[in-house]
């Protein structure tokens with residue numbers, strides 16, 4: 361399926377873990393077992409900031425190490441090229457669940473990182489004055505503490521048990537208000553956030569497309585089209601982008 365992007369004025373794309381798979385990130389792979397999923401959610405839960413902040417770093421820190429060598433793949437580059445190719449009357453919003461920063465590294469500009477970024481650290485105390493700062497230290501041995509208030513420091517990501525910040529949620533809704541082309545790529549189409557976002561896009565009258573390795577289970581009727589395969593192969597072909 362080829363898509364002529366010049367036909368669309370308000371393009372919104374949602375990406376999930378499937379887009380980063382070809383970049384070789386191992387973190388959170390093999391979440392097949394329910395028990396493993398439960399353990400990861402326990403270890404990465406916001407409550408660990410008060411009892412065992414080191415567990416948060418042991419879970420998410422390794423991703424910082426992997427990202428020292430990981431590179432964006434053809435899916436990231438195709439989306440960056442797509443954005444560059446647009447005219448001034450076309451709006452483009454890339455919403456990602458990924459915290460790895462690979463879209464920006466590939467050159468994407470208008471990115472909403474729904475779940476934050478692993479590349480920054482902030483204080484766990486919301487009343488603290490310490491500014492969020494760039495940090496790629498994995499802090500695997502010891503959870504660092506804030507130089508201002510001595511609370512634990514944490515990666516600037518949405519932990520389990522936390523919700524997407526209101527300002528990001530608002531930007532997402534605004535981008536979908538006039539959406540005429542919506543793609544969900546490498547993420548489950550049946551659960552939040554894709555299931556939620558596609559309803560807004562569908563309501564706005566958008567063409568709605570689902571791209572993933574696996575079919576939607578259960579199928580989500582708000583998606584009109586489904587293409588199964590690797591994002592890094594489908595996207596360049598779909599938009600006629602030579603990388």
Ligand SMILES: [Zn+2]
Nearest residue numbers: 483488506509
């Ligand atoms: Zn602090």
